[in-house]
Structure formats: C-alpha cells, structure tokens
Amino acid sequence: GAVVSQHPSWVICKSGTSVKIECRSLDFQATTMFWYRQFPKQSLMLMATSNEGSKATYEQGVEKDKFLINHASLTLSTLTVTSAHPEDSSFYICSARPRGGYTFGSGTRLTVV
C-alpha cells in the first residue's frame, strides 16, 4: 500500500533553534499533504495543508511564520519549527491522501529543552 515516510522519528533541540521535519510519499505523488500536532493524551490537531508548488493553508491560530511549510515536489513536504520553545514540544504527524484512504507518517517526537 501507499507509504508516507517521516523523518526524524524523534529530535531534541535547544530553545531558540530551528528543526526541520520531512515527509515523503514513497510510491505515489502527493499534491497535498497535511500536518498535525498532537500533545500527550490529546487528539490530533490539524495545523496546515501543504500544497505542492504553492503556499500552505494554515488552520486558525497556527502561526505561519513559526511553522514553515515547504512542498517543493510531488513527493516531499517539510515542516520547519522555527525558534523552537519548550511549549512546541509535541508529536508532529504528516499525512497524504493517495487513492482511497489517508496514509500517515510514523510521527516525529520533538522535545525542546
């Protein structure tokens, strides 16, 4: 089946630094990808919709300058958390929609210290 590969699976960074998370569709082309954030014991919250070759669409309350999304090719979308702070520590998950249902990455556990 369709696979979405997400890297890294976990990352620890210092406050004030930036972290890039990659999401690749391995055997299909994804013109659209979705980025979610999940805090402990909570559900997934949609952050933004990534569109190949155009600007991402952000959900209400999500800072576009802090969470930079780039979708430069049909198989790669990246999320960069800029100037990370401890409150940005979370589980970040990407998703794409090949034919049929949605496919999700395995997630990235970000810890900002």
Added chain:
Amino acid sequence: DAKTTQPNSMESNEEEPVHLPCNHSTISGTDYIHWYRQLPSQGPEYVIHGLTSNVNNRMASLAIAEDRKSSTLILHRATLRDAAVYYCILRGPSSSNTGKLIFGQGTTLQVKP
C-alpha cells in the same frame, strides 16, 4: 464536516469481539464514515470506511445504522495489539472541500489478557 461522538474509553478481553460505537446524528447524505486507529507513539492507520452498506475487511467490520445516524466498528476477536485509540470521522466526497481529515477525541480501547 459533521461531528461524531464516541465513548472516551472501552475495555475488552482478549479474543472476544469488540463493538465500538459512534454517533453522528448530523451526518449528511454524502458523508462517508471513516475509522482510523492510533497505536501508542505511532501515526494513525486506516481501518475501514463506508457510506451506507455494512463493510467488511481483514481488519474489522463496519455496521452502519439504517438512518446513518450511528455506526459501529466491530473487531471480531480482539488481540493485545488492537489496544489503541479508535477515531470515527466523517468525510465528504473526495471532490468536496480541501480534503482535510478532522479528528475528534476517539475511544481508547484497552484489551485485557
């Protein structure tokens, strides 16, 4: 997308059937009923989806009420690996809106040996 209501948690014994309910009284005629599950520290995975008729696949069965205001995900023989958070989500047809998948709180299923 219309809202769904699920119990916060359920328990089951291993090798017994599990019925996970979902209420969606405001479902529209074109909304599909999707089920995803999320194992600890992983991204969600597709389980099953349907529109009007009951559906079966190798993972589960989906029973949809005649008025479509509720549905039930059925795991025929629960295993310890089925312990996860199960999400019931309504989605319009592929041609509608932006393709976003919005998660509710889901049902945390515990499976006892």
